[in-house]
Amino acid sequence: MQREVQLVWANCLRVIQEIVPEASYKTWFEPIVPLHLYGKVLTIQVPSVFFYEWLEENFVHAIRKALDAAIGRDGQLEYSIVVDQGDEKNRPIAVNMPTTKSPQSAKPDNVSPDILRSPFQLKDLDSLTLDSYLNPSYTFDNYVEGDCNRLARNAGYAVAARPGVTSFNPLMIYGGVGLGKTHLVQAIGNYIKNTNQDKFVLYVTSEKFTNQFLNAIKGDSMRDFSQFYMQVDVLVIDDVQFLQKKEKTQDIFFHIFNHLHQSGKQIIMTSDRPPRALDGLDDRLLSRFKWGLTTDLQTPDLETRIAIIQKKLQAEGVYIDDSVIEYLAHSINTNVRELEGVVVSLMAQASLNRREIDLDLAKMTLRNIVQNDEKEINIDTVQELVADFYNISIADLKAKSRKREVVYPRQVAMYLAKELTELSLKSIGYHFGGRDHSTVIHAIQIVNDLLKEKPDTKEEIAKLKAYFK
Ligand SMILES: Nc1ncnc2c1ncn2[C@@H]1O[C@H](COP(=O)(O)OP(=O)(O)OP(=O)(O)O)[C@@H](O)[C@H]1O
Numbered sequence: 001m002q003r004e005v006q007l008v009w010a011n012c013l014r015v016i017q018e019i020v021p022e023a024s025y026k027t028w029f030e031p032i033v034p035l036h037l038y039g040k041v042l043t044i045q046v047p048s049v050f051f052y053e054w055l056e057e058n059f060v061h062a063i064r065k066a067l068d069a070a071i072g073r074d075g076q077l078e079y080s081i082v083v084d085q086g087d088e089k090n091r092p093i094a095v096n097m098p099t100t101k102s103p104q105s106a107k108p109d110n111v112s113p114d115i116l117r118s119p120f121q122l123k124d125l126d127s128l129t130l131d132s133y134l135n136p137s138y139t140f141d142n143y144v145e146g147d148c149n150r151l152a153r154n155a156g157y158a159v160a161a162r163p164g165v166t167s168f169n170p171l172m173i174y175g176g177v178g179l180g181k182t183h184l185v186q187a188i189g190n191y192i193k194n195t196n197q198d199k200f201v202l203y204v205t206s207e208k209f210t211n212q213f214l215n216a217i218k219g220d221s222m223r224d225f226s227q228f229y230m231q232v233d234v235l236v237i238d239d240v241q242f243l244q245k246k247e248k249t250q251d252i253f254f255h256i257f258n259h260l261h262q263s264g265k266q267i268i269m270t271s272d273r274p275p276r277a278l279d280g281l282d283d284r285l286l287s288r289f290k291w292g293l294t295t296d297l298q299t300p301d302l303e304t305r306i307a308i309i310q311k312k313l314q315a316e317g318v319y320i321d322d323s324v325i326e327y328l329a330h331s332i333n334t335n336v337r338e339l340e341g342v343v344v345s346l347m348a349q350a351s352l353n354r355r356e357i358d359l360d361l362a363k364m365t366l367r368n369i370v371q372n373d374e375k376e377i378n379i380d381t382v383q384e385l386v387a388d389f390y391n392i393s394i395a396d397l398k399a400k401s402r403k404r405e406v407v408y409p410r411q412v413a414m415y416l417a418k419e420l421t422e423l424s425l426k427s428i429g430y431h432f433g434g435r436d437h438s439t440v441i442h443a444i445q446i447v448n449d450l451l452k453e454k455p456d457t458k459e460e461i462a463k464l465k466a467y468f469k
Helices: 002-019 022-029 049-058 060-070 113-117 150-161 181-195 206-218 222-230 247-262 283-289 302-316 322-331 336-352 359-370 379-389 394-398 404-420 425-431 437-453 455-467
Strands: 033-038 041-046 076-083 091-096 171-175 201-205 234-238 266-271 293-297
Touching: 002 022, 002 033, 002 041, 002 060, 022 049, 041 049, 049 060, 049 076, 049 222, 060 076, 150 171, 150 181, 150 266, 150 293, 171 181, 181 201, 181 234, 181 266, 201 206, 206 222, 206 234, 206 247, 222 247, 234 247, 247 266, 247 283, 302 322, 302 336, 322 336, 322 359, 322 379, 322 425, 336 359, 359 379, 379 394, 379 404, 379 425, 379 455, 394 404, 404 425, 404 437, 404 455, 425 437, 437 455
Parallel strands: 041 076, 171 266, 171 293, 201 234, 234 266
Antiparallel strands: 033 041, 076 091
């Protein structure tokens, strides 16, 4: 009997080992002790409720596959949980695994009502395995370097090469929406995981951390919760602004932080704002953040935007002409996510309509994407409006013509582009027939002068601006 359970469990492990990453396997499956096998019901012993919950939430598919292979589709699993508290020390508690059908197999007198009623639930976790919190597609290789991210990227790389050893501990990376914070910190995590199989790298968003913490309170498994986090070698915690005003969560995070830091473990954090702007965050936590390095990500400049588009296309194996890439890079300067979104839509449009990706398709795609109920302000809509208002064509706005009836509207359009969009002078010049940025400055100056001198101009500009309100 004893031998049979060992054999069955060994077969299960063989299947599991094929599916889950090595680090997870070591952390979550090696500590399991197979206890017994009654008919088709296998009982395994796990060290804590937290452990059981984590297995259930993260590896349920792998375990199911293993049971199918080792016992058959009607194979069932029971957990026996070692309780390590006071006089209950090491009392095994059977908990029926949710993937198994049969509650009969749970032995009623062994079941702890407390655990069944309020186990530490990690239901909010949506990944199948622990390591899948790290998305392997986020790497340093596909993270384009530019002036906007050089310091953060280099610091990240240093941390990845020597986690917990550099003075960049914690490493705090902040920046606006879609600028690549998650990509960068995940690249660090992946790099460490790939070069140090034995390191336990954990990526978690602050929101998940908070939910886990609340569930741990409800399930009376706080000790498991903090012990679990204290085992981590590299903790990557995303969006710490989410912890603002959550005092209890900050408290536990503070303790975990201290423990990890003192043990030479690496902590990496992101935030959508600089630490000084994190209102509602405890001062002692904020002061800890300053122990390491805080660095920001900026909106990428034109060259970096071009490089990001090229990288994306290269990864997709798609070729598009440089003129189209330039057009996109000049037109979208908000954030990288938006830039990527447009490239993806463009590829989808091309394949749906079975046509080449050219400038016309790029323009159409951009128009479709940005068009919604609100009046979208971008270079195309500004040019359309001005051309319409002065009854000339968009081609005229972009042409070399120096006729007065064209020159003035062109200057107004350039002025409005600067006022209403975030585009740089260089990009505005590009959209007006590839003019120099000094031409744009000149146009803006002229319109500013006219605004002071001529009521007509003032009225026209006010009307044009009102259109976008
Ligand atoms: N420098 C870069 N090189 C290549 N891709 C990038 C770069 N920066 C961002 N990206 C890509 O842009 C997208 C958005 O990045 P990411 O999700 O990391 O941004 P974020 O700053 O974490 O955003 P949020 O604040 O919304 O969480 C991702 O697909 C990411 O791969």
